[in-house]
Structure formats: structure tokens, C-alpha cells
Amino acid sequence: MSASLVLAQAGGGFFRDRSKVDSCVANNGFCPDWIVHHLDRYVSPFWQHLFLVVVSVGLGFVISFALALAAHRRRRLVGPITQVTGILYTIPSLAFFFLLLPITGRGNTTALIALTAYTLLILFRNIVDGLDGVPEEARDAGRGMGLTDRQLLWRVELPLALPVIIAGLRVAATTTVGLAALATFAGAGGLGDQMASQKEFISNIAVGGGLCVLMAVGLDGLLLVAQRLLTPWTRVRTA
């Protein structure tokens, strides 16, 4: 293993020689040349991974949003919902997949149910916290302007809660990228599938893991940009 690391540190020029590349690959080392020539095999797992993340965070958001609105009106629901989503969040994903397997079988459905379940706690908590954080004066002002409860929610409370809600979405998205790497055990593919197929090969693990990190950073950045665009008033204050 140390030999392969030395080879890897020697840099790209070293690998012009075909046999050196082959020996690096044979040693399961970190081989930049191999990576450059085999990136194409990560393309479709990457899209599948992104599909799993986007669909489960999207579904999770819709469910948590409905739960949070219900809990916002009836405070009594906050405790029980937090406990149930907390238990779902605690179940190890690997176990979750295999608990679902007899019911939903191998494939996307199993992976999506488990991954969606994980986002619920984070998203629910942040939406409730965001709504709780709305200053009472803002609500009073809205009521004074003659807004109904429904209008108050959509025009005053939700916009003011948006930064906290998006912060929750960012955590949920990055966490789900990492968890979706385990979807391979549910037979749902993704980058984890690619990693598990050659788990002794450092180059393969590094590219698969690296792409996961890139995806997480990319989604995080997108959500941050979305927040800036959706809450222009926060920019005015800081500028």
C-alpha cells in the first residue's frame, strides 16, 4: 500500500508510462490517469444519486411542511411529531432499508421511503422554529392591516421564517447526499453502488466520495443562492 501512495505522490507525469499506470491500478492505489480515463462510469450513478436526494428532500419537505403547519396551529402536536420523526431519524439507514425490503422490495421505492423519513426531523424542527421566531410585532402589524390568519401565514410568517427553513433544507440536503450513498444496499444504485463495486480500490472510493462531497456542496450553494433571491430584505439590512 505504501508503494502505491509513493507512486501517487509522484504526480501525473509519472503515469505517461502505461505499465506504471497498470501497476498503480493493480496496487489499488490513487491513480490520476486511471481516474481521468474512467470518469464516464460515474456519470449515471451520479444522476441516480442526485435523483434520490432531490426526490427524498422534496417529498420530505412537503410532508414536514404540512406537519409543521398543523403543529403551528395546535402546539400540542409538536411534542409527539418530534418524537415520532426522532425515532425514524434514529433508525440506522442500513437497518431501515432491510426492514422495508420485505414490504417494498429492492429498488428506488425502499431507498426513497427511508431517505425521506430521515429528512422529516430536520425539516419539521426548522419550519416550526422558523415560524416561532417570527416577531410578535410583525404579526400584530399584519393583523392590524386586516390580514386573515391564512394571509398572515403566507404573507408575513412564512417569508420571515424563510432563512431558518432554508437552513433546515441545506442540512437535510447535505445529510441526504451522504445517506444516499448507502442506497446501494437497497438496490437503488447511486454513487455508493459504484464505491461498493470496487471497495479495495482507493481511486474508485476517492472519486465516488469526492463526487458525493461535490454534490453536497453544490446543492448547499444552490439553496443559499435561492435564499438570497427569496429574501431580498435581509440583504438590504446587511449592506
Added chain:
Amino acid sequence: MTLAFLGGLGDALQFIVTKSEGPGGAQVGGSQLLPLLREHLLITLVSVAIATAIALPLGTWLGHTKRGSFLVISVTNAGRAIPSIGVVFLFFAALGAGFFNITLALVLLAIPPILLNAYTGVRAVDPEAVDAARGMGLTGAQILRQVELPLALPLVFGGVKTSTVNVLATATLGPAAGVVTLGDPIINPSSYGDAGRLGAAIVVAALAIAAEVGLSAVQRKLTPEGLRLSERAASRRRLLSISKRRIAPTS
């Protein structure tokens, strides 16, 4: 005892409680699960202990000096974005199979939550309490030990709890890297069968939930009486819906 009427679930429960011959010919299930459980708990305990020894002093010190927020946030974000399976496989690919190598991977995964909670916990201590302590003539080290740490203890312990539950979950991947934990029936179903796989999934899930519930109880016990009282008062206020209205402008 036969639980056949429960179908697949019954077989899985039977696998958990009684020993039988698996598809691979070896005896599996029941008491044969105990060595797997032992390995699972051992690797979790060792990893969390090492991670705590590293991250706890660092986090509390950074929180006390109110420095290094960039470091803490970066480590936390990296910890969230890097998939656990990637770290485990990377250590397996680079160092080979073995208890110690996988422990190192789990230590890396356990550090971020402990670091973050120790940092935010100490940092979020009421500055007036710290001022009062300083006014009483306490030194920096005394303030950290006698004021900041006790007040931050619930949050600090919360980080250890999160890491423990995470590592318990990730240790399930152990058999993919040569450490025979409770994940073995899940990762290598050929020698355990479907009942073994479902049974192990149930045990792992139960273990994680038990750890979460048990450590949460410990966390409540660790909360200083004063904090508990003020929290109770706050929740009572909320229940009676006497929301304390801030009259002064918030900005």
C-alpha cells in the same frame, strides 16, 4: 416456540432468540449473535471514546476563547457531506481490513458532532453568568470548569449522544471491511438467509433507538437543576400561552 404464523417477521424474530442452522451450514442466530453484539458495542465504545478525547477538549477550549468558529463549521460541514460509507471504504482500501483501521474511520465520523456541540455549548453560555464569575474573581480556567462547562454540559453530552448513535449505525458496515459486527447478517446474507438479515436489521434498529433513549435520559440527569427549573418555567409559560411580548424593537 414457533412464530411461523408471523411469516417473514416471525422467522426474523425466531432468528434473534434461538440458534439454528443457517443456509451456509454454520450455526447462526440466538446466542451466536452475542459475539457480533460484543464486537459492535466494543468498536462503538472505543471509537466514541477516542473521538471524545480529541474533540471535547478542543471544542470547549475554542468555545471558551470564542475563536476558531471557521474551523468548527468547516469540520461540521465536511462531516455532513462526506458519506460514512466512503470513509469506511477509504480506510479499508488504504489500510486494509482490521478492527483498528475501521476504528480510525469511525473516530473521524464521530468527531464533528462532539466538536460542534462542545463549541456551541460553551459559547452559548449566558455571558452575564461568565461576567458574574469574573467579577467574583474566578480565573479563566476556573470559569471554564465551574461555570461554562456545567452550564454547557447538556449540549456537550448531546454531541456525544449523536456521535454514539451515528457510530452504532455505521458500525453495521463493519463486515464490509472485515470487522464482524451485527451488520454481518445484513452484509453477508448468504450465510444467514433472509430471516437473519431482517432479524439483524431489527436488532440494529432497536440498539440505536435504545442508545438514543438511554443517553437522552442521562442527558436530562446531567442538566443542572437551575437550567431545568428555568426550562420548566418557560414551557409552562408557553402552555398558558402567556407569550412574553417583546415591547422593545428587536433589531
